[in-house]
Amino acid sequence: MADKTRPPVQPFRFCTSLDLTLLTNRRARDLAELLVHLHEVPGSVIYYHTHHFLVQHQYLSPEPPNDFAYWVTNVLQEDRLGEQLAAIDLIQFRTIRALRERLIAVIEGYLDERKQLRTAPEGEEFHFREAVSFVIPTTHVAHNLREFAGCMEQIGFGSLTYHFFDARLRLERGENDFSEWCAGLGEPELAKAIARLDPYTYTMDGLRKEVVRLVRRRLGERDA
Amino acid sequence: MSILDGYQEFVGGGTLDELRLLGRHLAGRRILTINSTAVGGGVAEILNRLVPLCRELGVDIRWDVIKGGEDFFGVTKRVHNALHGKQETFSRHDEDVFRETTQRNLAEMDLDADIVFIHDPQPAGLVEARRAGRGRWVWRCHIDLSAPQADVWQFLSGYVSRYDAAVFSAPQFAADLDIPQVMITPSIDPLSDKNRDLSESEINQVFERLQVPRDKPIITQVSRFDRLKDPVGVIAAFRMARQYNDCRLVLAGGGATDDPEGREVLAAVHEAANGDPDIHVLELPPTANIEINAIQRGSTLVLQKSLKEGFGLTVSEALWKAKPVIAGAVGGIPLQVTHRYSGILTHTVEGTAFWIKQLLNSPDYARRLGENGREHVRTNFLLTRHVRDYLLLFLFLDHRGEHIIHLG
8 A cells, every 4th residue: 555655754633724803994995995905905814805705605505706706796786897806716826915916907907997986885895804813733633544534524624724725825835735745645646636626616515525535536446 | 411512413523622622722821701790781691601611611711790880880871872873971970980980890809810801891991900911901892883972982992992902793893993803793592592493383382372373474573673673664665575475574572661762663663564464563571582583483584674783693593593584784784694695685675675575486595595594604603603713812812913823
């Protein structure tokens, strides 16, 4: 078996990420104000408004888009821009910086063609919030693929968030932690298969099940 | 069985494990939480449930209440109203009454703790006991501070600005402060009488007792008789929708005997209902939790057509019962309802009537809204999430300015 013949790799220690929401006291009434703040806010604000739906709306069907798209569509009723913002493909971004630049470029492109700004009704301004993430080691540790699959079935969604989304985008590790570990185990195909998943198109539970399915399929192949 | 285990069927073991992890990281920290009353009111209700849960997680938390006379609580009642935006008188004498009671409590209370967690304006002045470098102080505001009366806020903010952090229930309630501001939304308890599961026969019994036939779709709004809940607008929307869909309306709220404004609103509601046999105006006592639960569960649609709202937890109560909700896009309601995903947000009587018809005629879509709403509440508005946020807040106090905090 691959993980017995290779030099020992570090066991996979599952962490969890739990968020506290901070208020920034920044608000936007129209697209021009939204743009000003998008240039200035910390990356943790961009992360919050593009990722909190993942955890907070994990069961919703269909899943709502990022906060910017939701506000532009439902409050400003700028449907075309809302659609463009909703279509920003988060999986393509490896840094918050690049994601911020894309959001700004889409809004600026729209404003170049339109001079008339719609204003949000009073009480429906966009309020910028910020995620403070606590990363905490859990008791789940996997020394091999079989244990890894077992842990994956038990971990909370905070662990999926941390190893899948935070590792790539906030911690800029390049790839999700699961793929990195599988590659280290000498399982490059499995690593690639997990890296190929677009985690933004799954519910958290769906994502967990898909990773478990890929790992169990690989275990089956090795046992055959 | 432990208290915590009772929540496992609603949130799963993973969530409870996360709470236990957080509890372990707070080991050895002494937390003191203070409000103005041990019984009655939403804050006492939540502390009565939160404190035992925190203790079970190994958190050393103590709950104390301040003492004050009628004059003090008269002043703080007006302070409360003024912070909510209602015009009130606030004199130099009122300031003196507030300061004197604060001083008496400072002399009598044991405030020795690592974290002092103060709720609302009444005990806010206790921050005078804060000593540099010793202990962290947090002010938890349960009030909508979006348009406070300037002189009252100026007085109170002199205290609040001395805290390490302030906590608000919704983004628009935040204040102009230089200290970190945290958003922690309130919650409902799935084990309470107002929210626990009821059998169909229990629901039927309540409807029979209240003499509301279940012979056609029932549209309900549960709220006190207050102009800001727009019960007359609800009747108007109901009448528009009923031209095309046969249905009943239930307006259920607390009795209005002690509240002159409530009596006026109730009279206006009866006048608007005009003896219509399909409109049921129910005055219920504050203890009618099972009745409210049954009415929500027996309804086809639930409305919360507020014009202004604190948080509007009745929305989460209805969503937890998987009911399609149509609600005003005010206060904390947009945090609970994502328009067309987990409910419907409206701004007008006409819009409310339109969506009543739409949802009555599209029961599959209405059911999906309710199911989504229940899952949204499960993740975001149950007591366990509230406990988790408070534990994270306590941990945050040692990491201000950090965005990603690694706990060993």
